[in-house]
Structures are given as C-alpha cells and as structure tokens.
Amino acid sequence: MASFPLLAIVVAAYTALALVAPGWLNGVVFVLPLLSGSTLPFQGGDLLLVIGLLLLCVEVYRATSSSTAAILNHVLSLVVFIVALIDLLVMPRMANMTFFLIVLMTLSDVIAGFTVTISTARRDIQRPS
Incomplete structure (x- = not known):
C-alpha cells in the first residue's frame, strides 16, 4: 500500500x-458561508x-x-x-x-517525487561515513 500513488484515486x-x-x-455539491456574508459554492470538480x-x-x-x-x-x-494525460488528450x-x-497535479507529483528522492540519495552519498 505504501507504493500506491494516491492521486490515482x-x-x-x-x-x-x-x-x-x-x-x-458541474453541479454545486455544497456552499461554504464566508465571514463577509458571501458564499463559496463548491462544484463536484472543485471538491x-x-x-x-x-x-x-x-x-x-x-x-x-x-x-x-x-x-x-x-x-x-x-x-x-x-x-491522465492520455485521458485529457483523447476523451x-x-x-x-x-x-x-x-493532470498538472500528477505531473507535480512525478517531478517532486523524483527530485526529492534524487536530492536525498545525493545527500546520503556525500555524507562521510
């Protein structure tokens, strides 16, 4: 379960x-009241x-x-x-x-994951034993 990418959900x-x-x-799922008296409608996609x-x-x-x-x-x-990219382009x-x-969130996940892992590995290699 630790290797399952959560954004797949x-x-x-x-x-x-x-x-x-x-x-x-596209429908409003709920409305969030704000202190200003205005309301912030949340659609399903927003959620x-x-x-x-x-x-x-x-x-x-x-x-x-x-x-x-x-x-x-x-x-x-x-x-x-x-x-997700194929879904965006084809459907x-x-x-x-x-x-x-x-899709941008999934791309950010990929970039952040590889960047953080490479940085961590580089720091582990450069650390004197």
Missing part, C-alpha cells in the same frame, strides 16, 4: 464520474481538486523516503500521469480546466 474518480455522472462534476491538493501534499511527504516502496511509488505515479469529457489541473 482522484484521476479514477474524475474519470468514472465524467463517464457515469457528468452533471455531478476533487481540493482532495487532489491534499493528496499531493501527502505524496510529497511520502517522497522523502528512499525505500524500495517509495521508488515503486514514483514509477507508478509516472504511469498515473501518463494515463472529450475530460477536456476541461478541472481535469487539466488534476
């Missing part, structure tokens, strides 16, 4: 909802973006490990990015800004 959820219930992604951002933070934290599971996580995160229902931002 968001990509799979968005893909499934876009195919089965596209109205939910998935918030969940994706939270999971991206967890993924960056998990990237600090240099274990075999972390390396496998980086490879699987790359696969999730490729699948008409995915061609919107919300899913584009989810």
